[in-house]
Amino acid sequence: MFETYLPVFLMLGVATLVATLMFTLTSLLGPKKPTPEKMIPYEAGSNTTGARHLRLSVKFYLTAILFVVFDIEAVFLYPWASLFRELGWFGFLEMLLFLTILGVTLVYAWKKGALEWEK
Amino acid sequence: MSSSTLLFCVCAFFALAGAVGTVSARRPLRAAMALLAHIVALAGLYLTLHAQLLAAIQLLVYAGAIVVLFVFVIMLIGPASETSGSGRAGMVRMTSLVLMGMVTVTIAFAIVDTDPAAPRLPAGYGDVEGVGGALYTQGLVPFEIISITLLVAIIGAVAVARGKTAVEKQIEAKEKARAEVEARLGEGAAPAPAE
Amino acid sequence: MSTGAILLASALKILFIVLVVVGAFAPLLVWVDRRQSAMIQDRVGPHRAGFTLPKDVVKGFDALRLPLLGGSLFAGLLIAVSFAGLFVMGFAGFEDLGGATAKDLYRFALAMLVFGLLLRAGYAVHSNIVEAGGKITLFGVLHPAADAMKMIWKEDFVPARADKLLHALAPVITLIPALVSFAVIPFADVLYLDYWDQVLPVAAEGAAEAVALVGDAVPMQVASLNVGILFIFAVAGTGVIGAAIGGYASDNKFSLMGGMRAASQMVSYEVALGLTIVPCFMMYDSLRLEDMALWQAQNAWGIFLPPLTLAFLLYFTAATAETKRVPFDLPEGESELVGGYLTEYSGLKFGIFFTGEYVEMVAFSALAAVLFFGGWDVPWLYANGFDLPGTWAFTVPLTDWVVSDKIAVTHWVVIALQVGSTLFKIIAFLFLQMMIRWSLPRFRYDQIMSLCWKGLLPIALVNILLTGILILLFD
Numbered sequence: 001m002f003e004t005y006l007p008v009f010l011m012l013g014v015a016t017l018v019a020t021l022m023f024t025l026t027s028l029l030g031p032k033k034p035t036p037e038k039m040i041p042y043e044a045g046s047n048t049t050g051a052r053h054l055r056l057s058v059k060f061y062l063t064a065i066l067f068v069v070f071d072i073e074a075v076f077l078y079p080w081a082s083l084f085r086e087l088g089w090f091g092f093l094e095m096l097l098f099l100t101i102l103g104v105t106l107v108y109a110w111k112k113g114a115l116e117w118e119k
Numbered sequence: 120m121s122s123s124t125l126l127f128c129v130c131a132f133f134a135l136a137g138a139v140g141t142v143s144a145r146r147p148l149r150a151a152m153a154l155l156a157h158i159v160a161l162a163g164l165y166l167t168l169h170a171q172l173l174a175a176i177q178l179l180v181y182a183g184a185i186v187v188l189f190v191f192v193i194m195l196i197g198p199a200s201e202t203s204g205s206g207r208a209g210m211v212r213m214t215s216l217v218l219m220g221m222v223t224v225t226i227a228f229a230i231v232d233t234d235p236a237a238p239r240l241p242a243g244y245g246d247v248e249g250v251g252g253a254l255y256t257q258g259l260v261p262f263e264i265i266s267i268t269l270l271v272a273i274i275g276a277v278a279v280a281r282g283k284t285a286v287e288k289q290i291e292a293k294e295k296a297r298a299e300v301e302a303r304l305g306e307g308a309a310p311a312p313a314e
Numbered sequence: 315m316s317t318g319a320i321l322l323a324s325a326l327k328i329l330f331i332v333l334v335v336v337g338a339f340a341p342l343l344v345w346v347d348r349r350q351s352a353m354i355q356d357r358v359g360p361h362r363a364g365f366t367l368p369k370d371v372v373k374g375f376d377a378l379r380l381p382l383l384g385g386s387l388f389a390g391l392l393i394a395v396s397f398a399g400l401f402v403m404g405f406a407g408f409e410d411l412g413g414a415t416a417k418d419l420y421r422f423a424l425a426m427l428v429f430g431l432l433l434r435a436g437y438a439v440h441s442n443i444v445e446a447g448g449k450i451t452l453f454g455v456l457h458p459a460a461d462a463m464k465m466i467w468k469e470d471f472v473p474a475r476a477d478k479l480l481h482a483l484a485p486v487i488t489l490i491p492a493l494v495s496f497a498v499i500p501f502a503d504v505l506y507l508d509y510w511d512q513v514l515p516v517a518a519e520g521a522a523e524a525v526a527l528v529g530d531a532v533p534m535q536v537a538s539l540n541v542g543i544l545f546i547f548a549v550a551g552t553g554v555i556g557a558a559i560g561g562y563a564s565d566n567k568f569s570l571m572g573g574m575r576a577a578s579q580m581v582s583y584e585v586a587l588g589l590t591i592v593p594c595f596m597m598y599d600s601l602r603l604e605d606m607a608l609w610q611a612q613n614a615w616g617i618f619l620p621p622l623t624l625a626f627l628l629y630f631t632a633a634t635a636e637t638k639r640v641p642f643d644l645p646e647g648e649s650e651l652v653g654g655y656l657t658e659y660s661g662l663k664f665g666i667f668f669t670g671e672y673v674e675m676v677a678f679s680a681l682a683a684v685l686f687f688g689g690w691d692v693p694w695l696y697a698n699g700f701d702l703p704g705t706w707a708f709t710v711p712l713t714d715w716v717v718s719d720k721i722a723v724t725h726w727v728v729i730a731l732q733v734g735s736t737l738f739k740i741i742a743f744l745f746l747q748m749m750i751r752w753s754l755p756r757f758r759y760d761q762i763m764s765l766c767w768k769g770l771l772p773i774a775l776v777n778i779l780l781t782g783i784l785i786l787l788f789d
Contacts, residue, residue: 060191079255101263101269102270108274108277
């Protein structure tokens, strides 16, 4: 198992190295002349007003939950798809039921307006 | 030291470091990142157990979805989430110490009870074909129940997101009142925004 | 193979990937992007970075121009002369002309052709240099390099109240998954080390048994994993976190909004992306990318199988959205969000985000090539050489050289051609994405979300069931 995944770990190491190298280069070689004006958030030239945080739409949360649900669905679909010919009609009906229930989920979210982004 | 022991040690170290970081970080987003490190290390631990499909799913679902969900929630709540916990820190600490001791004792007993000879793994153990074959033929009922569980999750999320809290209702009422005042002030001079 | 050999081979493959993807593709894509935008907006594009040669050197170049042109013309004359000689030999029936056989004349003509073309190209290069007054810009390719240099020496500053650790972590988290996902992409068929300089002995068509190949086999991918494509999605999924925490840690409302939009869009299209390609696995019967490429090499490219054609269209849309390219570049929409989650990034930190985006583009293009366009498959190229359509053969006049529909090719050349094929397909997809960039206007955010959840996702689910029925009925 370790031998199979050894190249993956190597790749991870190289990727980390590339990213951190690029990152340290700029902080080592770049100039450092901070001024108070430079250190305020850039908001197209005007000063920041109001609270530090925006009130974000709860729609984003709904999207995240929908994402988790359908991601899990995809996880179950992948092994099934690679075994599809072996499982035959039995596997097809099995997945049909699974997908139907998830289709109901999507339709429910749709009808409840969870997918509407126009305000 | 064999290669899989090395893998275990590295992953265990990062898993523990991530776990400690998750608990001790004061800013919630940093805690989430420590959790991410913990989850990735956990996937490595699954590899030492020859469960490669589970390792991939661990990354896909937990690192790619659950942590993302946490990050979303932290971003939605904003700085409000950065306040320290309740005043009963001592009590919480005591309880967690006791629980930790209990878990340690349980695991110690389990280790003592385990037969040190490693069992022979069946062919296809932990890979896509093995796990998939078992899941789609023997694990039919749990598999179908999962879809219903997911449906329930969505129903719950929609209910949470659509329900308005008392504060939100207050804000809405205030905004409505202000809009009315503005409309009255702007009468004649400028047409009220049609909405 | 021993662990050391595996380690060495993996290191070489990783080096190849990093050099090609980060070293070549990313800067070239930046260049193409900027050249196109400059052309469309009718302004000077990335052309100004270059170096100027001294006057004397330019004079030297100028003096060399005429001899080069003369040389190429002379080579052309020699080709004409050798063909005239061949005609004389053919009609008069001579075996040789002054000791030169027909084979010699053919070889000489071919050598002169290559030589003459090189001289002609040299003439063109010299003329361009002289006409530009000795300034070498190489079509502006030097500009991305100059930009990278500039980025390294830029000040890297962070808003005072930002979370510095997370701010620094975000670009790193974006780049690492994009690079690591290349680990399972196959660039060619398996290389048999013991046969590298011979034609691979494979079983003739209709033979009862395959020829057993001995010795070490090196897969032309960094890691051949059982979980295959799941690995790519498992790793790529964590890239979302980079955009999200980059936006949050910047302490800037534009960044926060941009980060939230980016993350939301990416997770939505990640789901769509994951579901659109499920029909491929059903068709190819595997999650391993090398198996998928092999299946397509033996049967047919996925794009020619109807359910997969639809899957490809869905996949390409979702992949464009996932990389946040125009027309899906809402998170960076400069007219509304300044720079989105990139607003507070400068220097190479910004550069890492940028590189990550292009690396992701290359990764999705490579995935498209493997899933739908046969991966490393070259039409009519088999493990032991070309087998062109039809059965034909002819002899080159005056020689015993035979050209037929079957051309034996050495093993390492086959592998090299396959690597070239993969890279060519990747470049074709990148080109397509570049063309789209300036052809389509930006979507509205609600349109993006509905396209994903109400369009791609249901169609992908139906396509899965449709593919299932088709396979069960006709297979």
